[in-house]
Amino acid sequence: MQLLTIKLIRRQAMKQKNYLAAFPSAIVVMVAFLAAIFFANANPSFAASGKKSSAHSRTSAVEYTESQIKQLQSALTITEAQKPLWDNLTQVMRENAKEMDVLTKDRAEKAKTMNSVEHMKLHSQITEAHLAQLKKLIPPFEAFYNSQSDEQKKITDTLFRTGKYGKKHRKK
Numbered sequence: 001m002q003l004l005t006i007k008l009i010r011r012q013a014m015k016q017k018n019y020l021a022a023f024p025s026a027i028v029v030m031v032a033f034l035a036a037i038f039f040a041n042a043n044p045s046f047a048a049s050g051k052k053s054s055a056h057s058r059t060s061a062v063e064y065t066e067s068q069i070k071q072l073q074s075a076l077t078i079t080e081a082q083k084p085l086w087d088n089l090t091q092v093m094r095e096n097a098k099e100m101d102v103l104t105k106d107r108a109e110k111a112k113t114m115n116s117v118e119h120m121k122l123h124s125q126i127t128e129a130h131l132a133q134l135k136k137l138i139p140p141f142e143a144f145y146n147s148q149s150d151e152q153k154k155i156t157d158t159l160f161r162t163g164k165y166g167k168k169h170r171k172k
Helices: 002-035 061-076 083-110 116-147 150-162
Strands: none
Touching (some): 061 150
């Protein structure tokens, strides 16, 4: 009975360890996704691969956000009247990405020396930061969205829903 309990505890610890290792990468990807609002030709391969790689081979949230801003700007054909709203939105996106890069760098530096409680606290901090970023992002996004033409809204809705513009959905 005691051996069975030990095996169960080990199994749960391994699952938790895998979760804790994957969670920060998932948060970075999720924030990058939401910070960019919608992605055209998103490339989350480093997170989806499931492989651990060095921090140097990962794209920072700032770099990823910048590439997404460029793609979005070309897909949406932003008018001169919309430019101030777009600039405000992209400023918030950039600030959010910088903040997330700081948090993930902090996590990477401390990960090997943190105990379980410290890991949980850091994940809580990242989650709270993510929520704060979303709350900060919604008002400028809403203002920009409301300024769009019907055609732009259609493109925005497609990008937000699918991450793709002008591509047919695959049937499952």
